[in-house]
Amino acid sequence: MQCIGRRLVAAVVVVLAVTACHADERSPSVSMATILLRQANLADDQAAKSLVLKAQALLAGVRRPGPEARELKRVCETYLKAVAVFWPNDRLRGSEQAERLFRDFGPRNPLYLQGLLYQGRHHHWRAVEGNYPQGIAISRKMFETILRHNPGHRIARMYLGRPVQPVPADLESVSDDAPEWAVAAREAMYWTRRMVHWWLDHRQAADGQLGGGWSDDVEFSKTWSFYSLSLNDRKVREALTRIADNIWHCPEVMNGYFSGTPAKWHLVDVEHGAEWMSFSQPQMMLARYGDPRYIERNMQVIRNMGFLSGINPAGHRHFKAYYFSHELLHPRQLYHCDVPENGRHTKPGIYVMWYARHPRVMQWCREWGDAWVDHSLETKRGKPAGAIPSETVYETDPVGGQFRKVVSHRRLSRI
Known part of the structure; x- marks a missing residue:
């Protein structure tokens, strides 16, 4: 009986546990x-x-x-x-x-x-x-x-490219005589600013990155100084400051240019090498006007043009290559050409000229621009007058580069 009682108690405990x-x-x-x-x-x-x-x-x-x-x-x-x-x-x-x-x-x-x-x-x-x-x-x-x-x-x-119900803009009403273009521009500014703020609130990390790597992040944010200038937008200004300052102090940056790391300098194409600086530092001269840090940084970047470009035997100033680091040119002769995309490297210099009319920078950029004007007006190799050539060999000055591609590629519009 005692054994049966113990079994009964155990069974009850199991049932209660399962029930619980x-x-x-x-x-x-x-x-x-x-x-x-x-x-x-x-x-x-x-x-x-x-x-x-x-x-x-x-x-x-x-x-x-x-x-x-x-x-x-x-x-x-x-x-x-x-x-x-x-x-x-x-x-x-x-x-x-x-x-x-x-x-x-x-x-x-x-x-x-x-x-x-x-x-x-x-x-x-x-x-x-x-x-x-x-x-x-x-x-x-x-x-x-x-x-x-x-x-x-x-x-x-x-x-899927299907329409969505528009969200009403939270804007004060405007007077009836406001120009239609101004009303539309005001609403466009409202929505694009909200988009920028969303990225800053939900995606920007403490070091300023937005999630696409520095190369894509600066391409995305390169026009945001507009909101700092037109609306005195403090959030945008501080976000751009985080981006610019953290890029400048990256170990991959040396002497104002993306170059890999001190252990191994990388020779990269100018499109991806120059954008780190050219899309982050120049607009800070607008967002934080008069701040000497950003003036000096842009001067340091454009100073590299003295090494990267030169006057060739034809009397034209051209970049010596379009693959380079802060102190090295790519050894392959194939890359020893000037291309319109090298203009991306000159963007900090354009802001320095605007701000201070720096005589040496103005001379370099004027000589480089004059060379491209001369080549654009040429009709050699079947190129029509006025067409910007795709590349120019630095040493010998012919248009079309090593493969004689005469007309500029579509990326010219992105400079």
Whole structure:
């Protein structure tokens, strides 16, 4: 009898434990967390993250979670980890890692559509920026799946090129006699400024980076001084200061030029080598007018033109190459040509001329500009007069470079 009694007590304990677990499994916290995750699945990414965090907090309070609660906790943790790695300084590596994490989010996953949203972004931008054309079709299927469940999803609609409901601008009303162009320009400024502020509030790191690496970050932010000048926008001015100062003090920068590291200097093409300085430092002479730090930095950058360019036997000033570092020219003869893109290196000098009319910088830039005018007016090698040549060999001065490509490439418009 005593043995039977002990067995009965043990059985009761087991039943109570199972019942307690079952009760926690179906507790209001688990039910509410499930509802929140379903809402997050259909929301935009910012609202979704907030809802997932609330669901995670509810699940953390479940004392003895059963299989369903444990699975929901795993879903929350995976989602939050993937979102966190999606926006690092190295965006490609981060989005690849996030895409791998979201692969396990099948149609039965409560955050399935959120997984498709981030995977679709990854495939789309990998296709846009690299040799991956199939990524467009892959991403379209993902965004179309999202719209089947939520036809009004703004981000998915924008990726598919479909119209979205405009958000009203929060602006004071204007007088009836205000010019139409001024009203339109005012609203355009409002929206572009809001876009800039969104990036600063949600993406800019403490060191100023925006997530695309310094090369792309400066291309993105190179026109933002407009808001500092026209609206005295302190947030933008401080953001541009963080970008300019942290780039200037990067170990990859030496003597005002991107050059790799002191252990190994890199010889890079001027388009990618010059943009670090030319798209960050000159506009600081506008955003922080009169600040000697930025005046001197731009003077230091353009001082390199004395080494990088020279007067050739034909009497023209040209850059000696278009692959170089702060102190080295590329050894291959193929790159010993001047190209219109070298104008990107002269941008700091243009601001120095504007600010101080520096005589040496003015001489260098005038001589370089005159040389390109002369070549543009030439009709050699079948080039029509007025067409800017694609490149000019430094030593011998013929247009067209080593391969005799006479007409300038389309990147001239980006200088």
